[in-house]
Amino acid sequence: MINEQPTANDQPRAADDDPLPREPRPYSFVVIGYGNDLRGDDAVGQRVALSVACWRQPGVMALAVHQLTPELTTWLVRAKFAIFVDASRVEDESPSPQFRRIEPSSVQLMRGHTGDPQVLLALTQLAYGSCPLALWITIPARCFDFGAGLSPTARCGAAAALRHIRALIRSEGAIHA
């Protein structure tokens, strides 16, 4: 279960972290949770990102967004490791989050102003000549009706995703407890 009840105000303010690339890789991790926060379980990516923001760990930037837009490349270029978190519709009984290493790919082109994580990595690579290593976490989701609550399936998946993210961050030594 997600223990924190984060709000938008828990996100680090932009002014705290100037995205001008003064240092090549000032962030160990950039966690980007995305989805519609008013369509039930589709919000689970944002909820995970907001929870990570609540940890307030040095070297970790968490962003909760509706869509993956090109501006996010200005954050990705400054990270060693990127974690994307999204909801994924499932039908089976005991689903688990999927964790998948991803590479840049522009197969699914960004035709307008949004794309998927692999497209965003490819855009970062093209714009800045490099992009971070990346993990794509998809959390099982059952309900996409209007509303701000998560289903039990999505809540459990979010908790598992958060445990995994915390372990990853610890393994990188980004937590200075």
Next chain:
Amino acid sequence: MAQRIVIDPVSRIEGHAKITIHLDDAGQVTDARFHVTEFRGFEQFCVGRPLWEMAGITSRICGICPVSHLLASAKAGDHILAVSIPPAAEKLRRVINLAQIIQSHALSFFYLSAPDLLLGMESDPASRNVFGLLAAEPELARNGIRLRQFGQEVIELLGGRKIHPAWAVPGGVRASLTADSRDHIRSRLPEVRATALDALGRFKGLLEQFQEEASIFGDFPTLFMGLVADDGAWEHYDGYIRFVDSDGKIIEDRLDPARYQEYIGEAVEPWSYLKFPFYRPAGYPHGSYRVGPLARLNICTHIGTPLADRELREFRDHGHGAATSSFFYHYARLIEILAAIERIDVLLDDPDMLASRLRAEAGINQLEGVGVSEAPRGTLFHHYGVDQDGLITKVNLLIATGQNNLAMNRAVAQIARHYIDGNHISEGMLNRVEAGIRAFDPCLSCSTHAAGAMPLHVVLVGPDGAVLDQVMR
């Protein structure tokens, strides 16, 4: 045999639409239409909600220009409360609206239209996108991305989040800037000013090679409408409504925005969810008028900041009184980005940026209110009725894109007639039809809210394809 070409969906615009082009037996274009195929319906489901929720609800109309709806809604609320908001609140609302103009215009130019302009209308469609732009013009594309990010960052610093900030409220705003935030915004101004000037220089350098498009992409006489300041200057938040004709002659001035229904009518057609607003004295469909960046530059006497005014003088060399080609929406958009950056620079020096008195408190004092501001795409009207308890009884939303609907349809027909030959149709020709629509930067998600007024045609089709029943309204 008569034919029909369908472009569905129209790509690189906000929302869902299709274009149909009708050909005669000889393959020549007889007509073309821009159909908006999505429906949002906010005018209906907001009825019954408390006035205080409206700014938050209506900002959800759009993920690109939520601030525009937030401000128009808050202003309608100011009207219903019958309050004059604190000066600091107005200045802060102006800053967030300018940031909104910057980020939305940057998206339109750099992400959606620059691939056509810089890579070419006939270039390989597989690379005619932001990837192709980054490959061909990496510095320009990177700077464009950062320009949009700047606009969003200012919105986030004021409103707490990049999109859908519930920050402006009836009576004022919730918070001012911190000194750190103000200084941070100021520190980024030189970079974004340089980006805007560079993009303007690049665009002006392209005009020579796009002369044909400039004369075909919606170049015809219409009226132009928007807000101007008391002295006739470029305005984006308040002021009076002005109409000019295609010669630049002022035909209506100092109109009260709240009385828009006296001079704007709203028509519907059976083939689109988008309303067709028109200038009432000229009737429908003759009363076509355009709004947005092109209109704002055509109606104002000056902008009021040095760099933008210099660009405005040069821009006006491209028209006789008014610039009538919709292709120049791109040009106007870039000048407005520069104007917005300069205006933010001036506003940041105002001590009210850090003020603490930000909200006038009041109850329901009028049962009707109209809020008007300039959204990136043009003049935006929110018109609410409430009961004594402040519950919404009626909503009318007059959206910028809808006000360009007549002109967009005329532009599509003009482009199709020029470029489409039914005997030989290339992708580049069809892309020009789409690019003509992109010049207006329509936001269709914002624009389709009227229910009950639209003609409706329901067809019940059996499994064999036979029409079993149909109902028309």
